[in-house]
Amino acid sequence: MNTELRYEGVPAAELHRIRCNNHDDFGNAVVSRTSGGGEPLRCCLTIAGAGEPIALVAHRPMTAGGPYAEVGPVFVHVTDCPSPAADSFPFDYRDRRAVLRPYDVAGQMLDGTVAEPGTSETELKRLFEDPAVDTVQVRNVVAGCWNFTVRRQG
Numbered sequence: 001m002n003t004e005l006r007y008e009g010v011p012a013a014e015l016h017r018i019r020c021n022n023h024d025d026f027g028n029a030v031v032s033r034t035s036g037g038g039e040p041l042r043c044c045l046t047i048a049g050a051g052e053p054i055a056l057v058a059h060r061p062m063t064a065g066g067p068y069a070e071v072g073p074v075f076v077h078v079t080d081c082p083s084p085a086a087d088s089f090p091f092d093y094r095d096r097r098a099v100l101r102p103y104d105v106a107g108q109m110l111d112g113t114v115a116e117p118g119t120s121e122t123e124l125k126r127l128f129e130d131p132a133v134d135t136v137q138v139r140n141v142v143a144g145c146w147n148f149t150v151r152r153q154g
């Protein structure tokens with residue numbers, strides 16, 4: 001089975017909309033703050049250093065809809081930043097513990113796992129060995145916030 005994977009943060013069109021409108025798709029104003037360092041950014045899929053202008057906005061990562069299509073908080077850069085490389089696991093996220101939450105094509109949740117630091121990429125490939133898995137959301141362990149979505153290439 002093809003296990004080449006794509007890694008997707010907040011879509012570029014949505015980031016553009018948020019930055020132009022100065023509010024997110026759910027009506028929350030973009031309030032700029034200075035990063036303390038360590039905030040996971042869902043625009044470029046990097047971890048913020050100290051002193052970067054960022055904002056906490058709401059995002060709905062599930063595109064299939066349904067009861068699991070929850071809206072949650074995400075940090076993004078306030079201004080344009082480089083798009084992440086979609087074809088490789090985001091480097092800054094490699095050494096973080098993560099919840100890996102799989103969904104089927106209808107958006108129903110399947111059995112997930114907690115990945116220890118350095119194991120997320122391997123665990124993702126294992127989850128995608130199940131043909132029922134359509135996407136996997138990588139999330140924070142404690143807060144549960146969405147970090148990025150992983151799907152098969154093509």
Ligand SMILES: [Zn+2]
Pocket residue numbers: 041042043044045076077080081082
């Ligand atoms: Zn960014």
